[in-house]
Amino acid sequence: MSVKQIQEEILKLKKRSDTIILAHYYQPIEIQEIADHLGDSLGLSRLAKETNSEYIVFAGVDFMAETASILNQDKHVLIPNPESCCPMAAYLTAQKVRDFKSQYPNLPVVVYVNSTAETKAESNICCTSSNAARIVKRISESGNTDAVLFGPDANLADYAEQKSGIKCIKMPEKGNCYVHSQLTIEDMKKIKAQYPNSQILVHPECIREVRELADFVGSTAQMYNLVKKSNNNNSEFCIGTERGLLERMTQDFPNKEFHLIHEKLLCYNMKKNTIELMRYVLDHLDDPMFEVKVPPEIAKRALRPIEKMLEYS
Template identity: 45%
Template sequence: MSLAEEILKLKKERKAVILAHNYQRGEVQDIADYCGDSFGLSQKAVEVDAEVIVFCGVDFMAESAAILNPDKIVLNPKPEAGCPMSAMITPLQLQLFKKEHPDAAVVCYVNSSAAVKAESDVCCTSSNSIKIVNALEQDEVLHVPDYNLAMYTQRFTKKKIYPWNGFCPTHHQITAGDILISKMDHPGAEVIVHPECRQEVIDLADGVYSTDGMLKYAKTTTKDLVIGTEVGIIHRLKKENPGKNFYPVSNYVVCPNMKMNTLETIRDSLRDMKTEIRIPETIRTGAKKALDRMLEIGRG
């Protein structure tokens, strides 16, 4: 029996669904029931009729699924797959930051721990940060933990944003030089980048999109695209857009933690059920309020 066959058999026995982030290995995306961005997958987890959710991503993503699905078992096949940006702010640091700016609302990127979400007023994603910030009553905003997303959001609001100095190491390594070289190497192609990129990179890009935004835009354009985000997304871009050309802005834009999940870890997780995510209820309820408020604003 192949690994894929083992996984499908175990999935049926456990009444499970497999969710995979857009940055996962190609074979992990292929075995998944749904692929998407971190919060979109957590929303999908709420909708699906399953008793067990296998979340193939990094730690905060599985946490979000567990926050929103307290009655389901959420498995993280590789619990040690953490997010460096998420680790760049702690609840205590956020508490002290709030004391420095007592009149400011706290907007927390979903790329953060459950405990940090619980200290925040509202969560945001890379695709709705601008809408979330502009919908708030407060004129001042603490935007944590990603400095680059905060500064990108600042371009589209009159509110004063105080950014935290966190960053995604994978996106932060993309340089202005990478963009210029890509434009020379692929004349006529459009360069699209993620909001987690440096501001000078964003200035040179032809478009700025979240991962899901990139997937949607790719279906509408006839041009070749240079992709300024983690290279794993190119697997799905090519799969959904046969005949179109996609080039990484650099072959080195790889998140090693996103690549830790394999077919073996998924099989072992379903077989042993030892990688369940458990969040203390006091933290879960606080974090859920911030996530729910994001959804409420998003519906408005």
């Protein structure tokens, strides 16, 4: 069966049920093509909150589906491949957060949405890569502190600290995304020399030295919007985030030119979801193997920091 035929079958199956498909920009392009909504973590969290559909098929990694479950305790949230997990999120356990809290009892805890439900439940507020600096500033102002605890991404913590002027104590010291943190100064110099007229866009999860060599630092949605708004005199971009975004933009903006800064910008965990698994899940919506259900007592505690983030965004 061709990819096109599988996609058509998915759309037919979807019509038979009350289902919405949400997909992250890092998903394989054939999944992005059949999604009802595409976005980054913040955009998808908002959409997950607003949907009335009984089934949410979330093409992303585990923490994204968990966030949808926290926001929709009465709905069925399914992930095409339950092994699609984020190693950075798994690294910061709830126990580690509790240990940091006992060391710094007066500091607010900011947790990136790329974290487990249990970890979110230990925080005061969540943030995404697009709003991290604003969230850090507002939560420190409301708590009257000049520092916050921030995890699990140490590079995003560094970026939020630079932008907000508020000290972000990293939980843990070296948490990172293996995709973005692989980019090096040499990669940046090489791409600049190769495409001197292009704009270089990188994600805040990149290391500081890489961010400093970029023309723009932002989340996937911020990169997408920048490209969308750019005029024809400004139409060549080097992309420093997972390649799924480049594939999306190549389709959406055929008159613009895109180059991936390096081939290694590939998240193997995001790519564990396949179009074949999507079809299978749509045909087995009541199979508990694919359902992501955050236990109510954890969901209740994790909901507050997510809602607070949405309020502050």
